[in-house]
Amino acid sequence: MLDERKLAVLRAIITDYVENSEPVGSKALVERYRLDVSPATIRNDMATLEEEGYLTQPHTSAGRIPTDKGYRLFVDRLTSVKPLSPAEKRAISTFLGGAADLDDVVSRTVRLLAQITQQVAIVQYPVVSTAVIRHVDVIRLHPDRALVLLVTSTGRITQTHVELPVETLDADVEATAVRIAGAVRNLTSAQAVRALHQLVRDAVEDSVLPGVVHALNALLAADPTTRVVVGGVQNVARFGDDFHAAMEPVLEALEEQVVLLRLLGEARNDVTVRIGHENEHVGLQSTSVVASGYGMPDDVWATLGVVGPTRMNYPSTMASVRAVARYVGRFLAEG
Amino acid sequence: MLDERKLAVLRAIITDYVENSEPVGSKALVERYRLDVSPATIRNDMATLEEEGYLTQPHTSAGRIPTDKGYRLFVDRLTSVKPLSPAEKRAISTFLGGAADLDDVVSRTVRLLAQITQQVAIVQYPVVSTAVIRHVDVIRLHPDRALVLLVTSTGRITQTHVELPVETLDADVEATAVRIAGAVRNLTSAQAVRALHQLVRDAVEDSVLPGVVHALNALLAADPTTRVVVGGVQNVARFGDDFHAAMEPVLEALEEQVVLLRLLGEARNDVTVRIGHENEHVGLQSTSVVASGYGMPDDVWATLGVVGPTRMNYPSTMASVRAVARYVGRFLAEG
DNA sequence: ACTGGCACTCGGCTCCTGAGAGTGCCAAGT
DNA sequence: ACTTGGCACTCTCAGGAGCCGAGTGCCAGT
Numbered sequence: 001m002l003d004e005r006k007l008a009v010l011r012a013i014i015t016d017y018v019e020n021s022e023p024v025g026s027k028a029l030v031e032r033y034r035l036d037v038s039p040a041t042i043r044n045d046m047a048t049l050e051e052e053g054y055l056t057q058p059h060t061s062a063g064r065i066p067t068d069k070g071y072r073l074f075v076d077r078l079t080s081v082k083p084l085s086p087a088e089k090r091a092i093s094t095f096l097g098g099a100a101d102l103d104d105v106v107s108r109t110v111r112l113l114a115q116i117t118q119q120v121a122i123v124q125y126p127v128v129s130t131a132v133i134r135h136v137d138v139i140r141l142h143p144d145r146a147l148v149l150l151v152t153s154t155g156r157i158t159q160t161h162v163e164l165p166v167e168t169l170d171a172d173v174e175a176t177a178v179r180i181a182g183a184v185r186n187l188t189s190a191q192a193v194r195a196l197h198q199l200v201r202d203a204v205e206d207s208v209l210p211g212v213v214h215a216l217n218a219l220l221a222a223d224p225t226t227r228v229v230v231g232g233v234q235n236v237a238r239f240g241d242d243f244h245a246a247m248e249p250v251l252e253a254l255e256e257q258v259v260l261l262r263l264l265g266e267a268r269n270d271v272t273v274r275i276g277h278e279n280e281h282v283g284l285q286s287t288s289v290v291a292s293g294y295g296m297p298d299d300v301w302a303t304l305g306v307v308g309p310t311r312m313n314y315p316s317t318m319a320s321v322r323a324v325a326r327y328v329g330r331f332l333a334e335g
Numbered sequence: 336m337l338d339e340r341k342l343a344v345l346r347a348i349i350t351d352y353v354e355n356s357e358p359v360g361s362k363a364l365v366e367r368y369r370l371d372v373s374p375a376t377i378r379n380d381m382a383t384l385e386e387e388g389y390l391t392q393p394h395t396s397a398g399r400i401p402t403d404k405g406y407r408l409f410v411d412r413l414t415s416v417k418p419l420s421p422a423e424k425r426a427i428s429t430f431l432g433g434a435a436d437l438d439d440v441v442s443r444t445v446r447l448l449a450q451i452t453q454q455v456a457i458v459q460y461p462v463v464s465t466a467v468i469r470h471v472d473v474i475r476l477h478p479d480r481a482l483v484l485l486v487t488s489t490g491r492i493t494q495t496h497v498e499l500p501v502e503t504l505d506a507d508v509e510a511t512a513v514r515i516a517g518a519v520r521n522l523t524s525a526q527a528v529r530a531l532h533q534l535v536r537d538a539v540e541d542s543v544l545p546g547v548v549h550a551l552n553a554l555l556a557a558d559p560t561t562r563v564v565v566g567g568v569q570n571v572a573r574f575g576d577d578f579h580a581a582m583e584p585v586l587e588a589l590e591e592q593v594v595l596l597r598l599l600g601e602a603r604n605d606v607t608v609r610i611g612h613e614n615e616h617v618g619l620q621s622t623s624v625v626a627s628g629y630g631m632p633d634d635v636w637a638t639l640g641v642v643g644p645t646r647m648n649y650p651s652t653m654a655s656v657r658a659v660a661r662y663v664g665r666f667l668a669e670g
Numbered sequence: 671a672c673t674g675g676c677a678c679t680c681g682g683c684t685c686c687t688g689a690g691a692g693t694g695c696c697a698a699g700t
Numbered sequence: 701a702c703t704t705g706g707c708a709c710t711c712t713c714a715g716g717a718g719c720c721g722a723g724t725g726c727c728a729g730t
Contacts, residue, residue, distance in 0.1 A: 037672070037673085038672070038673050038674075039673095040672075040673055040674070041671085041672055041673070044671095044672090058681095059679095059680070059681065060679060060680065060681095061678085061679050061680050061681080062680080062681075
């Protein structure tokens with residue numbers, strides 16, 4: 001049904017439309033791309049492509065524009081992710097190289113992604129499945145209130161408050177902190193939960209312990225709900241003139257952590273693309289999401305990606321996302 | 336020059352323009368507001384107001400719209416901040432009441448402000464000048480690298496990394512941590528800096544100490560550079576149709592922490608308004624900023640505010656900002 | 671299977687026109 | 701001295717007519 005030339009036509013239409021943002025007609029197509037056939041032939045091909053659902057026309061007697069299905073075929077079969085130029089690679093590398101700590105890495109990454117794709121960047125904080133607990137601390141802030149701190153080997157710090165029983169001595173708090181720290185050090189989340197359970201049963205006399213353990217369990221359980229950072233929101237204004245109407249729901253979606261997490265989806269170690277209506281979130285159905293997991297080859301930590309208009313340059317966006325994901329993964333693995 | 340009626344005319348024009356987003360003419364004005372004079376009289380007043388720079392017309396023979404100077408006069412002399420309704424107060428109170436920790440308070444505040452003003456909300460994390468250090472911790476992450484943690488009495492946690500000398504023993508790290516923690520507990524930033532300086536001179540044999548102290552000094556110095564959180568960005572899309580052009584620079588400005596901090600300005604304990612060109616940042620010259628410090632009556636901690644179109648409802652926005660600032664201050668003072 | 675030709679459609683541009691809103695100014699009234 | 705009604709004028713905006721051109725679909729011929 002779709003021979004080689006029809007695919008070439010689809011590819012040319014998408015390329016042209018991405019570049020000029022205007023419906024593209026048969027004549028312009030043969031002029032700009034060396035298709036070596038007449039416009040009439042192209043018209044027939046276009047008619048077929050439209051029947052199959054890959055193209056559509058905004059109105060009769062205008063050029064064609066790609067549908068979501070058209071973009072999908074393009075992404076799946078008609079293009080390959082092109083490696084970045086050495087200069088770009090170097091830029092990524094040096095930009096990330098200056099990062100001081102985890103927060104800095106994430107914030108640099110999000111700015112970098114937004115910058116080179118000219119779209120909205122989303123970066124999820126890394127969760128390492130093999131992360132172990134480095135430290136637990138209980139810090140008394142008030143007579144009846146203490147701060148519980150949890151530090152993992154990746155430098156992630158989470159905290160929560162806990163109420164202390166009345167008449168708790170500083171020494172009690174101290175003792176509990178030491179006891180817990182000793183019990184869970186170098187354990188993974190799952191192991192720690194078991195160890196804490198055991199600890200509560202063994203040390204029944206410790207009045208501070210149960211509250212703190214409860215708080216810690218909450219922290220350990222909340223762990224996968226990682227933070228998501230967004231950047232380059234101003235690029236939404238550049239998504240195109242036809243975008244102004246659909247803009248508010250997009251901005252709204254970008255403020256919801258939950259939406260963003262679902263958007264990034266399951267962490268996979270290659271680049272995935274979700275086009276237009278393939279996104280579940282209704283406010284984002286005129287956008288596409290290009291995402292990639294990052295981390296070690298066999299241990300994906302988290303996901304990052306960009307949100308842009310369906311009419312985006314997929315090859316170049318995918319290349320950028322992939323490259324940034326790899327560099328960040330490598331950088332974090334080293335540091 | 337500006338008698339009572341001319342001021343009433345200006346007030347009516349601003350009220351009407353804020354409501355309907357359309358230039359307002361003399362006839363509509365006398366109809367909608369009981370001015371008890373003829374349109375011709377109003378026209379003369381309008382001509383005067385325009386000469387004085389309070390009004391302008393988009394084109395000859397259209398109605399008038401206020402200038403920045405007109406809005407300025409309006410907020411300074413023609414309006415008073417109206418207290419919120421009991422229902423609104425209750426909503427603010429209950430919404431903030433559920434907050435668990437500092438992060439939660441800030442994030443709830445920013446959402447609340449954006450929600451009730453329908454504009455972009457900005458909240459600066461509180462810095463308490465009287466905050467004291469509750470805890471310092473040094474946590475070894477790698478053989479040659481450790482995490483330095485600083486916890487203040489407000490629950491603020493800052494952290495940084497420090498390189499350890501080769502062959503450092505765990506016990507050395509532990510000892511240093513205990514020593515430092517003991518030295519600075521319950522001190523303010525300024526006191527702590529002095530105490531640490533003393534400590535370095537006294538404990539020359541401690542090889543870990545200098546690095547950690549250096550890191551701590553950086554943390555203490557960085558303290559006032561507090562974080563700023565933004566919310567309700569989607570409301571930019573609702574600022575008005577004429578706003579679409581000026582939108583990108585606004586979104587851009589909202590991503591820059593530095594710009595935001597300057598925007599909020601000096602923390603003062605009452606509501607301040609900066610209108611249009613009174614803002615230094617060029618991207619924000621078609622917006623107004625309504626800000627207020629929050630904290631205890633005599634101890635302002637930080638600033639919060641909203642960014643909206645110059646054509647905004649100043650009395651209601653100012654009332655909301657003031658109310659939220661007060662509630663947050665009170666809430667933080669209690670908790 | 672491709673091509674050239676041809677009739678047809680339809681959006682966008684320009685030009686025009688009328689309606690309406692609003693202004694500025696003037697002379698008369700209070 | 702301020703206010704008012706009247707009036708001529710300006711300018712935007714909406715609507716309609718008409719033309720242009722890009723683009724299409726179809727068909728007959730190669």
